[in-house]
Amino acid sequence: MGTAIVTLKKGEGRTLKSGGAWVFDNEIDAITGNYENGADVIVRDFDGYPMGRGFINNASKIRVRMMTRNVDQEIDEEFLRMRVKNAWEYRKKVIDTESCRVIFGEADFLPGLVVDKFTDVLVVQSLALGIDKYKIQIVELLKEIMAEDGIRIRGVYERSDAKVRQQEGMDRIKGFIGEAFDTKVPIVENGVKYMVDVKDGQKTGFFLDQKENRKAVGNLSRGFEVLDCFTHTGSFALNAALGGAVHVTGVDASQLAVNQARENAVLNGVENFVDFVCADVFEYLPALEKEGKKFDLVVLDPPAFTKSRNSIKNAVKGYREINIRGLKLVKDGGYLATCSCSHFMDYERFTETIQQAARSAHKRLRQVEFRTQAPDHPILWAADESYYLKFYIFQVCDEK
Structure with a gap:
């Protein structure tokens, strides 16, 4: 044919x-x-x-x-090896590869494929039909290329269970590629220890894209009382704790996530001054405001409020409300770290929404820094979907 x-x-x-x-x-x-x-x-x-x-x-x-872009290029083993090698060499230059995203789909010119490395385990997510037939071959090539650097991968787990596969006419699947292994994987990131559940955790088990942003929060937290909203398994909270915070409260609606966060706190020896609460953040923050509670630093890391253009209006309302609530809990002169992980909530819309929230909360903002996703999640210009994470740190001043 x-x-x-x-x-x-x-x-x-x-x-x-x-x-x-x-x-x-x-x-x-x-x-x-x-x-x-x-x-x-x-x-x-x-x-x-x-x-x-x-x-x-x-x-x-x-x-x-x-x-x-070469019509004469056959999609063969030599070609795939080149793509995988380029992806790995790039990570070695830009990030700590102990745990990182090794392949980021279109941004690595391997569309529809994600591979995350957690210490000596790979987690694979195939989201497009055409790449699916190459995934095993790509994994084997990646293991070979890493072995050249003395890295032995002890196991591979597939997390191709995202709903987007159904839009490609594909079934959602998960399971081992090769031999079975313990799917609770210990990792260290920014000096913080975590137990990553690659089988049942969200997405591939852990959100590697916030690595540098978590470090920035940790660097800011010395002597602070910190509130970490949508804490998931406690990553921002633990960076704040090990960064010298005097007390940290982490909040998440998932009891499973909170349980894991508490285990992670014990792993890091900070359980005595880090508390995790299972609650709806949208209900919990007004309750704190009623109590007159204030924090030196509030972190807002919500899930994507929109995964399509059709729901952007509701997403804007959600981001505006949560930022108003968060801003009201920051002490005068304290700090707010806030982000969006939806590429449909673009930079301009997200920035405008925060401005509206600041006006509604009667706060003035001084921008400390703006960040995006960690460099192991490179942004391919003209591929809008590869630019999704927007992260601000502000100093928050009362209007007076």
Whole structure:
């Protein structure tokens, strides 16, 4: 069977031409040749100009995900080894690789694939049909390449259980790739110890993207009383505690997460001055305000309030309300760390929402710093979905 050719409509493919990795269904004029979903195809512009090669899936709005801009490049073992090697070499340059994201989908030119490394365990998430057929091969190549640096991977777990797989016409799956192993994995990040549950934890088990932001909060916390909202397994709270905070309160609605956070506090020997509360943050913060409670530092790390453009208005309300509540609990001259992990809540909208919250709370903000995700989650310009995490630290002053 020859390689099918996807021809774009005239004037379409603007994202692709500016460096992006996706071709949407409504951008395609014609497809010539036979193919099956998940197959490699060649993409050409309306006038026949070669745009590259990727894999196709008629079940997805993202009809083609690009693997290479070279139409003559076969997607073979040599090609995959090059992509994986480049991804690993990049991580070695930019971040502590003890635990890090090794492959970040489109931003590493391996669309739809995520691989996280937790010490000597890999967690794989395959989110697109075309990459699914390569995932085992990519994992084996990654293990070989890491072995060249003396790193032995003792186990691989697949967490391809995200809902987005259903939009690709794929089942949600999870389980071992290769031999079984203990899925509770100890890691150390910024000097903080955690027990990561790669089998049942959220996403791949731990949010590595906040690594540098957690460090920034830790550096700020000496002598502070800290409130960490949406603490999950306690990561910001523990960075604050080991950074010299006098007391930390972490809040999360999940009892499972709170239990894990408490275990992590014991691991780090800070259980005597770190408390974790299982509560709805939206209800808990007004109760603290009624009590007249104030903190030197409030951290807001909520889940994505929107995962689609259709729900942005409600998301803005959620971010505005939580920031108003958080700001009211900061002492005059204290600090607020606040973030959004939804790429639909873009920088401009998130910034405007915080400004609105500050006005409503009658607070003045002095920006200390603005950050994004850690560099092992690189942002590929023109691939908007790769830029999702926005993180501010402000000093908060009363209006007087």
